[in-house]
Amino acid sequence: MDIIEIKNLNLFYTNFHAIKDVNMKIKANKITALIGPSGCGKSTLLRTLNRINDTIEGVRIEGDVIVNGKNIYDPDADVDRIRRNVGMVFQRPNPFPLSIYNNVAFGLQINRLVSRKDETDFIVKESLEDVQLWDDLKDKLKMSGLELSLEQQQRLCIARLIAVKPEIILLDEPCSSLDPMATAHIEELMQELKSKYTIVIVTHNMQQAARISDETGYMLLGKLIEFDATGKIFTNPSKQETDDYVSGRFG
Amino acid sequence: MNFKLNPKLSQKIAYAVLFLSTILVIIPVLIIVFNIVKNGYSAISWEFLTTMPKDGMRAGGILPAILGTLSIVLCAIMITLPVGVCAAIYLNEYAKDNLLTRIIKLAIVNLAGVPSVVYGLFGLGIFVMLLGCGVSIIAGALTLSIMELPVIITTARGALNSVPYAFREASWSLGVSRWQTIRHIVLPNALPGIMTGAILSIARISGETAPILFTAAAFYVPHLPKSMFDQVMALPYHLYIISTQIPNMPKNIIFGTALVLLMLVLSMSLIAIVARIYFRKIRKW
Ligand SMILES: Nc1ncnc2c1ncn2[C@@H]1O[C@H](COP(=O)(O)OP(=O)(O)OP(=O)(O)O)[C@@H](O)[C@H]1O
Ligand SMILES: [Mg+2]
Numbered sequence: 001m002d003i004i005e006i007k008n009l010n011l012f013y014t015n016f017h018a019i020k021d022v023n024m025k026i027k028a029n030k031i032t033a034l035i036g037p038s039g040c041g042k043s044t045l046l047r048t049l050n051r052i053n054d055t056i057e058g059v060r061i062e063g064d065v066i067v068n069g070k071n072i073y074d075p076d077a078d079v080d081r082i083r084r085n086v087g088m089v090f091q092r093p094n095p096f097p098l099s100i101y102n103n104v105a106f107g108l109q110i111n112r113l114v115s116r117k118d119e120t121d122f123i124v125k126e127s128l129e130d131v132q133l134w135d136d137l138k139d140k141l142k143m144s145g146l147e148l149s150l151e152q153q154q155r156l157c158i159a160r161l162i163a164v165k166p167e168i169i170l171l172d173e174p175c176s177s178l179d180p181m182a183t184a185h186i187e188e189l190m191q192e193l194k195s196k197y198t199i200v201i202v203t204h205n206m207q208q209a210a211r212i213s214d215e216t217g218y219m220l221l222g223k224l225i226e227f228d229a230t231g232k233i234f235t236n237p238s239k240q241e242t243d244d245y246v247s248g249r250f251g
Numbered sequence: 252m253n254f255k256l257n258p259k260l261s262q263k264i265a266y267a268v269l270f271l272s273t274i275l276v277i278i279p280v281l282i283i284v285f286n287i288v289k290n291g292y293s294a295i296s297w298e299f300l301t302t303m304p305k306d307g308m309r310a311g312g313i314l315p316a317i318l319g320t321l322s323i324v325l326c327a328i329m330i331t332l333p334v335g336v337c338a339a340i341y342l343n344e345y346a347k348d349n350l351l352t353r354i355i356k357l358a359i360v361n362l363a364g365v366p367s368v369v370y371g372l373f374g375l376g377i378f379v380m381l382l383g384c385g386v387s388i389i390a391g392a393l394t395l396s397i398m399e400l401p402v403i404i405t406t407a408r409g410a411l412n413s414v415p416y417a418f419r420e421a422s423w424s425l426g427v428s429r430w431q432t433i434r435h436i437v438l439p440n441a442l443p444g445i446m447t448g449a450i451l452s453i454a455r456i457s458g459e460t461a462p463i464l465f466t467a468a469a470f471y472v473p474h475l476p477k478s479m480f481d482q483v484m485a486l487p488y489h490l491y492i493i494s495t496q497i498p499n500m501p502k503n504i505i506f507g508t509a510l511v512l513l514m515l516v517l518s519m520s521l522i523a524i525v526a527r528i529y530f531r532k533i534r535k536w
Contacts, residue, residue, distance in 0.1 A: 054425055057348055084426025094417035096436060097534075107425035110435055164425050169409070 003028040003168065004199050006047060009063035011044055011053065017082065018044045020222040022063075028167075031190060031199045033230065034243070035210035036219035045219065046170050048172075049200065050086035051079050067168070086168040087161035093153035095145030095160070100137055103145040103156055104128060107164035129165040131155040131189060145173040149181035152165060153187050155189070162197070169193065171201040175208065187212050210234050218242045287509050294507025308471065309500055313508055315475055319483030320515070322389045322476055323467050329398035332449050332457045335403030342404070343411045344433055363401040368461040370398040374410040375465040391467025402452055411437060414416050443530035447523045453514025454519035458512060460487040470496075486512045514529055 004026040010214060011019035026032050034042045047053045048065060051072060061187050071080045084107070095103050098156060104124045106111070114120050124141075127168045128134040131154050137143075145156050154174055171190075175183040190199055190212055203209050211218050217227040218241070226233065226242045237243045256264070298312055305311030363382040379402030414437050419422040422432040461466075468488035476483045490508050492502050 050424060052420060055420075055423065080426045080428045083424050086424075088420070090417060090419065090420065090425035094415070094421045094423065096418060097440060106422070106435075110427050110431050111425070128355075160421075161425065167283060 001028045003068060004200075005064075005066040005149050005158040006045075006048075007064040007066065009045075009048060009065065010061070011041075012046060012060040013056075014058040018049065018222050022127060022162065022224045024199060024217060024224060024227055026198065028198045029194055029196075030194045031194050031201060031212055032218060033213035034200070034202045035206055035209050035216060036205070036225075038204065039109040040219045041222045042219055043172050045224075046172055046200060046202050047088075047169055049168070050083045050088055052088060054079065080111075084164050085166050086170060087164065087166040088170045088172070089154070089157050089161065089174050091173045093150055093157050094229065095148070095153050095156050097144065097146055099142045100128075100133075100148075100156060101141040104158065104159050104163050111164065113164060125164050130162055130193070131159040132226065133159060149182075151178055152184060154178065154182075154186060158189070158193075162193075168198045168200065171199065173202055176204070183208070206234075218245060220245070257345075262371055275440045279362045284513070287506055287513055291506030291508075292505060293508035294501075294503040295510060299507060300511070303473070303519050303531055304471070307442050308497060309504070313486070313489065313511065315472055315486040316486045316489040316508070317511065317515075319388075319468075319472075319511075320457055320486040322388050322483065323395065323463060323485060324453055325394035326392035326479070327456060328449060330392060331399045331403050331452070332445075336402075336407045336445060339407035339411060340433060340438075343408050344429070344437065359401045359404055363405070365398075366461075367398060367459055367466075370394055371462045371465050372460060373397070379466055380407050385480060386394070386465070386467060386469070386482045387480040388476060388483055391463040391483075391485075394462045395408060395459060398459070398462055399452050399456055402455070403448065406448030406451075407441070410448065411439040413444060414440045435474065443526065443534075447527045447530070450519055450523040450526065454516045456517065458487055458516050460485075460491060464488060486515070 002025040004024075006022055006024040006026075009019055009022040012203065022045060022219075032212065036042055042150055045055065048061060049067075049072075053059050053061070054228060060072060063073075065073060065084065067082070071077070072086075093212060096106060098106065103122055104127050105120050108120055125134060125138075128137065133152060136152075137148075144151065148156060158169070175186050180188065187208065189202070193199060201209075202214065213230045215228065216230045216233040218225045218233060218237070226237055226239045228238070232238075233242060234246050237246060244250075260268075300312060301314050302312035303314060307349065342352065342355065374390060374397075378384045378390040378393045379386055382395070418436050418440070419432055422436050423429070427435070454481065456462075463485055467483060468485045469482040470484075470492060472482060472484050486508065490505070490512060493508060494505050
C-alpha cells in the first residue's frame with residue numbers, strides 16, 4: 001500500500017529551484033532510502049514530507065504530497081497534526097536540555113495526548129524499550145538527555161518521536177555523526193521499527209542504503225532520476241546517471 | 252629616506268601601544284572609584300542608608316533617595332521587560348522579513364541612539380502632561396522604560412537566537428505548535444540570557460538623571476514614597492542637588508551619596524556577570 005504519494009512536487013528557495021517535478025510513491029512499512037550527491041535536494045525533499053520546510057523564509061512549494069489519501073498541502077490542513085503523524089530525526093542528535101523522561105514525555109504532555117501520569121510513565125517505558133534504551137537507563141530517567149553518548153542521544157530522539165505515535169518516520173542522515181558500531185546498531189533498530197512504521201531515510205552512504213532499504217531513490221540536481229527496488233538500483237539500474245553514481249563513476 | 256623598522260621591534264612597539272591603550276581604559280575607572288571611596292567612606296553608616304535627611308540635607312541619611320531610585324527603576328523594568336521580550340519573540344520567531352519588520356528594526360537601532368534628555372522631554376510632554384500622571388514615579392518609570400526598550404529587545408533577541416534552531420525543529424516535528432515550542436523550549440532556555448540583560452539594564456537606568464529630571468525627581472520630599480503618583484527623590488538627581496545647589500554641604504556626604512549610587516550600579520553589574528558565567532557553565536549545548 002502506498003502511504004505517501006508525491007505528485008509533481010516543485011520547491012523553490014526564493015528563486016532557486018531546489019526540487020524539480022518529483023513524483024514518487026512510498027510504501028507503508030518499508031524503508032525507503034534517498035541517495036545522491038551533496039546538494040542534490042535529498043534533505044529538502046524529505047523535509048517537504050512533514051512540512052518542516054514551511055518554517056524557512058522564502059520557500060515556495062507547488063504540487064501535492066498525499067499522505068493517507070489527504071493532501072498535506074491543502075490550505076486547511078492542520079500542520080501540527082501532520083508533523084505529529086510524520087516525525088523527523090535529524091542529522092545531529094538534538095535531545096532537549098531536559099531529563100531523559102521529560103524528553104520522551106514532551107510531545108505527549110504538550111499535545112495533551114495523555115491525561116494521567118501512569119499513562120505517561122507507560123508510554124515513556126514503551127518508547128524507550130522500542131529503541132532499546134530502557135534496560136540501560138531505567139534507573140537514570142532523571143539524568144539530562146545531553147549527558148548520553150551520541151548513539152544513545154539519537155535513540156532518545158527516536159524514542160521521543162515514537163512516543164507521539166507517528167505513522168511515518170523521516171531520518172536525515174541519522175548516522176552521520178556516529179561511529180561505525182553505533183551506525184550498525186541504529187541500522188538494526190530501523191529494521192525492527194519498520195514493522196510498525198514507514199521509514200524514509202536520507203543517506204550519503206550508499207552501502208547503508210543498500211543494506212537497509214527496500215526501495216531507493218536516486219536524486220541529482222533536484223530531480224528524482226530513478227526510483228525502484230533497492231536491489232535493482234544497485235545492481236541493474238535503468239538510467240545511465242544512476243549507474244554512474246552507484247558504481248562510483250560519478251564526477 | 253627609506254626608513255624601515257626591524258620587524259621584531261615594530262612588533263614590540265605595536266604590542267606596547269595596544270597594551271597601553273588597554274591600561275588607559277581602566278585608569279580613569281580606578282581613579283574615580285578610588286577618589287569616591289576615599290572621600291565618601293566616612294559618611295557611610297547604617298544610619299546614612301536608613302534615615303531621612305536633616306538640616307537642609309546637610310546631615311542625616313539618604314533613605315528617600317535610595318527608595319525613590321529603587322521604586323522608579325523596578326517599576327520601569329517591570330514595564331519594559333515583558334513588552335521588550337514579547338517584541339523580541341515576535342521579531343525573532345514570527346516576523347516575516349518585510350517592509351514593516353525592517354522599519355521596526357531600524358527604529359529600534361535609532362531609538363537606542365536618542366540622547367536621554369530627549370526621552371526626558373518626551374516623558375514630560377506625554378506622561379506628565381498629556382496623560383496627566385504628573386511628576387511621579389509612574390511617569391519616570393514609563394520614560395525610563397521607553398528609553399530602555401531597544402536595549403531589552405536587542406539583548407532578548409540575542410538570548411532567543413542563542414537557543415539552537417535544532418531544538419525548535421525537534422519540537423515542531425513532534426507536532427508541537429510554534430507558540431508551545433516558544434513557551435516550553437525557546438523561552439526557558441533563553442531566560443538566563445534575558446535575565447542577565449535585564450539586570451544590566453537596571454544598573455544602567457539606576458544612574459540616569461536626564462529622563463527622570465522632569466518626570467519623577469523632586470528636590471526634597473519630607474516623606475517616603477507612598478504611591479505611584481508621588482514625586483520622589485532619586486539618587487542621581489539628589490547627588491546633583493547636594494553637589495551644586497546647597498551651600499556648605501559636607502564633602503563626605505556628597506561623596507558618600509556618590510558611593511552608594513556607584514555601589515548600587517556596580518553590584519548589579521557584578522550580579523549580572525556572575526549569573527552569566529554561572530549559566531554558561533551549566534549550559535550543555
Ligand atoms: N534554506 C535554504 N535557502 C536557500 N537554499 C537552500 C536552503 N537549503 C538548501 N538550499 C539549497 O538547496 C539545494 C539542496 O539542498 P539540500 O540540503 O536538500 O541537499 P542535500 O541533498 O540534502 O545535500 P547534503 O547531502 O549536503 O545534505 C542545495 O543547493 C542547497 O544549497
Ligand atoms: Mg542533507
